[in-house]
Amino acid sequence: MMNVHEIPKDKLPITILTGFLGSGKTTLLNYILTEKHGYRIAVIENEFGEVDVDSDLVLASDEEIYQMQNGCICCFVDVRNDLIDVMKKLLAQKDKFDHIIVETSGLADPTPVATAFFADRSVADEVNLDAIVTLVDAKHIDQHLYDPVLDGRDNQAVDQIVAADRIIVNKVDLANETGLAKLEGDLRGLNQTAEILRSEFGVVDLDNILNVNGFQPSYVKERAEILQIDMTAESDHEHHHHHHHGHLHDETVSSISLTFEQPFVLDKLHAVLTAYLDEKGPAIFRTKGILSMAGDDRFYVLQAVHQLFDLRPDHPWQDDQRRSKIVFIGRDLDRDEIERKLSSCLVD
Numbered sequence: 475m476m477n478v479h480e481i482p483k484d485k486l487p488i489t490i491l492t493g494f495l496g497s498g499k500t501t502l503l504n505y506i507l508t509e510k511h512g513y514r515i516a517v518i519e520n521e522f523g524e525v526d527v528d529s530d531l532v533l534a535s536d537e538e539i540y541q542m543q544n545g546c547i548c549c550f551v552d553v554r555n556d557l558i559d560v561m562k563k564l565l566a567q568k569d570k571f572d573h574i575i576v577e578t579s580g581l582a583d584p585t586p587v588a589t590a591f592f593a594d595r596s597v598a599d600e601v602n603l604d605a606i607v608t609l610v611d612a613k614h615i616d617q618h619l620y621d622p623v624l625d626g627r628d629n630q631a632v633d634q635i636v637a638a639d640r641i642i643v644n645k646v647d648l649a650n651e652t653g654l655a656k657l658e659g660d661l662r663g664l665n666q667t668a669e670i671l672r673s674e675f676g677v678v679d680l681d682n683i684l685n686v687n688g689f690q691p692s693y694v695k696e697r698a699e700i701l702q703i704d705m706t707a708e709s710d711h712e713h714h715h716h717h718h719h720g721h722l723h724d725e726t727v728s729s730i731s732l733t734f735e736q737p738f739v740l741d742k743l744h745a746v747l748t749a750y751l752d753e754k755g756p757a758i759f760r761t762k763g764i765l766s767m768a769g770d771d772r773f774y775v776l777q778a779v780h781q782l783f784d785l786r787p788d789h790p791w792q793d794d795q796r797r798s799k800i801v802f803i804g805r806d807l808d809r810d811e812i813e814r815k816l817s818s819c820l821v822d
């Protein structure tokens with residue numbers, strides 16, 4: 475597709491990739507990283523949860539990947555300052571990249587992330603926020619858009635859609651045409667201007683999401699005012715005093731990370747997870763894990779979004795890394811119960 479927008483020359487384009495937990499951000503990122511589009515891409519990732527699972531799930535590639543894990547990118551001043559510092563490092567070697575993708579955590583409001591690029595003059599002068607691309611899980615988004623627990627409170631699933639310049643309705647294989655048409659109508663109600671695309675496993679026309687010069691600052695400016703974020707560029711160092719107040723994601727949601735040295739018994743684990751997620755799935759938004767199985771030299775990847783889960787073998791373990799890590803994100807998580815149930819699936 476021809477690109478009709480004029481793209482600022484000499485500025486490094488940045489795409490903010492956002493979308494609720496499990497909507498398909500890493501899947502889309504992996505698609506982008508493996509497609510031959512000719513861009514050299516640096517990726518900045520931020521995840522919610524204590525142990526790092528995401529970096530194991532992003533496919534190995536030549537691209538540079540930076541993890542930012544000490545908190546949710548949208549909430550903590552330090553993390554946004556880290557983001558600026560990572561950007562400065564990237565800009566110092568900007569002849570190595572054509573594009574930067576920032577993948578936010580699934581609970582992030584993208585506005586503070588977007589404003590971070592304007593907050594520091596040396597960064598603001600050299601980058602162009604190309605677009606905020608929001609993934610929407612066609613099967614699960616409704617329960618977050620219309621989350622009764624958040625009634626009257628700030629809802630990040632909504633924030634992410636409202637801030638979008640491109641909305642990708644992903645997982646169309648799990649929805650029917652009537653449901654998709656209704657969803658697209660609802661999305662249009664929240665965001666009148668963003669182009670709405672559909673995808674299965676993140677496969678979209680990349681010309682329509684990268685280098686589109688599609689960022690529309692009006693919404694972000696308005697929201698930044700509500701959040702009391704000053705978007706005026708400051709010179710170096712001053713941004714360390716720059717902050718807003720409070721958390722910007724749903725504080726009823728928390729995460730539990732567990733690690734296990736002993737391997738699991740596959741059948742037992744499968745049965746226990748099926749029963750547990752069936753029972754608790756509505757409140758467990760997301761489960762991710764890299765797991766060691768008895769009698770198998772490959773690591774297993776566990777991926778669940780609410781009740782829907784997938785557990786499958788991947789590559790052989792590398793030396794010294796054989797140890798399971800698993801993260802649950804949701805409401806009212808009972809750490810002891812989860813640990814007890816998982817421990818009952820470990821090899822004797």
Ligand SMILES: Nc1nc2c(ncn2[C@@H]2O[C@H](COP(=O)(O)OP(=O)(O)OP(=O)(O)O)[C@@H](O)[C@H]2O)c(=O)[nH]1
Pocket residue numbers: 493494495496497498499500501502521528579580644645646647648673674675676760777778779784
């Ligand atoms: N059926 C189906 N599953 C999908 C599709 N896209 C992604 N998935 C699955 O959905 C799960 C979550 O996908 P991810 O790409 O990890 O989602 P994410 O947005 O990065 O998740 P967080 O980092 O937790 O916010 C994985 O099991 C994917 O394989 C799709 O189009 N159809």
